[in-house]
Amino acid sequence: MSNITLFSQIIKKIDRSIFNKLVREKQADKGCKGFNSWTHLVSMLFCHFAKSTSVRDISNGLRSATGNLNHLGVRKAPSKSSVSYQNKRRDADLFKDLYYSLLKSLGQQAALRRVKLKVKVPVYLLDATVISLCLSVFDWATFRTKKGAVKMHTLLDYDGKLPVFVNITEGSVADNKGAYGIPLEKGAVIVADRYYNDFPMINVWDSSGVYFVIRHKKNLSYTSIKERDLPEHTAQHVLKDEEIELSNAQSKAKYPKTLRRVVVWDERNGQTIEVITNNFKWAAQTIGELYKARWEIEVFFRDIKQLLHIKTFVGTSKNAVMIQIWTALITILLLKVMKATAKYGWHLSNLVAFIRLNIFVKIELQKWLDKPFEVHKEPLLDVIQGDLFSN
Structure with a gap:
């Protein structure tokens, strides 16, 4: 048995030296x-873990x-006015x-082995x-x-299922406008x-050497240049594979290069999916699989909204909302690290619920993650007790 709570052990996953350095830099x-x-x-x-x-x-x-509290590195429980004031004031x-910073140090622990996608490059x-x-x-x-509303413009790493870029804006900002600052990794x-x-x-x-797979709009104006051969015996859901040029003068001025257009049948939703890409080497089936992988970001949004506390806010200022969202992201990072390192096959929703129920229970975190339903007893002390009535 551990002599500190589950919550204290989770908090210890955060490197205090990294945090203290940031505090000094930002004063x-x-x-x-x-x-x-x-x-x-x-x-x-605590707001997120305890909801x-x-x-x-x-x-x-x-x-x-x-x-x-001393195991948490906290001297005294804060008053509600202190939390409210600092949510408004602290940057x-x-x-x-x-x-x-935690994504760099802990993100590799949360990454899962890729099982479906055949490409070896990073997928976002x-x-x-x-x-x-x-x-x-x-x-x-x-x-x-x-x-x-606020809008979270998010670039999610497919392997780690964690954001590598988040831009939080007012809800009125268009999706594409909020994505202009995303980091570009050549070959990804x-x-x-x-x-x-x-x-x-x-x-x-x-121009930056980044590939893209984007579902195009129904009203896309284009001219077909070349029909590419479709697979004869495999990937029968691929309906069309062609090379195109944009025919609208304004669009062509903005993107003058040749594009590849792939149309696949989505049997699950009973619809056709039409995508454009600048990659001409991958199989059409791979292009379709890449687009279907986009569903993972919808799963991420569902998890962070349902499992953590960002549907309602404990402060009304813009700064308070930003703090609550960023600490929610830190929370889900810690949760995914625990899920990935546990031997037990946790669903993220179950892990969140179990931590909430046992947040101040004193038990060894890793043993609990590996065997949550096993009774963890303290080892018996190897002490020989004297017999009061012995001769």
Whole structure:
């Protein structure tokens, strides 16, 4: 048995030296009185792991852990006013930079072996999701006339199922506009939906040596240059494979090169999928599989919305919302590391629920992850007790 709680052991996966370096660089504790950056981080991670619905829940939840706070590196449970004040004041970029730093140090542990895709290059999935907000309360989050929202523009690594880039904007920002700052890795492939039919943007990708597979819009104007042979006995779901040029003058000026157009039948959803790509070497079946892999980013969005606490927010300022989203990303990174290193076949939803139920239980984390339903007893002390009635 461990003498520290599950939550304390999860928190210990975060390298304090990395965090302290970021705090010094950003001077995040300047003028701080008691409620330092580390306590702030622990409070917001507790918010997600315990699914606290308010700053009162965060404060009371940590206060209930009296005697265990020192294992968390926290001197005193924060008051609700302290959490609220620092959510508004402390720069959210501290938690953003921490996520990317942890992704470098822990991300490899979360990566899974690729089982379906036949390409050996890195595969990234690009999409955006809307997080709805009440416009009367979050008046800075413009989206529609009577509705507010923020949008997470996300580039997801297919192998690790974790974001390598996130751009959080107001909900009114178009998907393609929010993707202009994504990192470009030569030789990698970006898979995206039809909202990313932005010819100036994909022209930049192509010039940078990046492959793309994008579902094109129904009204795409093009001229077919060459029909490519279809496989005779395999991949019967591939309906068309051709090389095309854009016929619209404005579009062609933005992307003057030849494109490849592949049409595949999606039996699961009973529809045809039409994609364009700048890769002319891969089999048409591989192109289709790459696009189908895009579903993984939808799974990621579902998980982060349903399992963590980002549908409602404990603060109303833009900075508070950003902190809650970035700490949610840190939480899901820690969860995926635990899931990947456990011998037991956890579903992420079950892992989240079990941690929530046992958050302050004192048990060895790795043993619990490997064998969650086994009774873990403390070893008997090897002590010979004297017999009171012996001669």
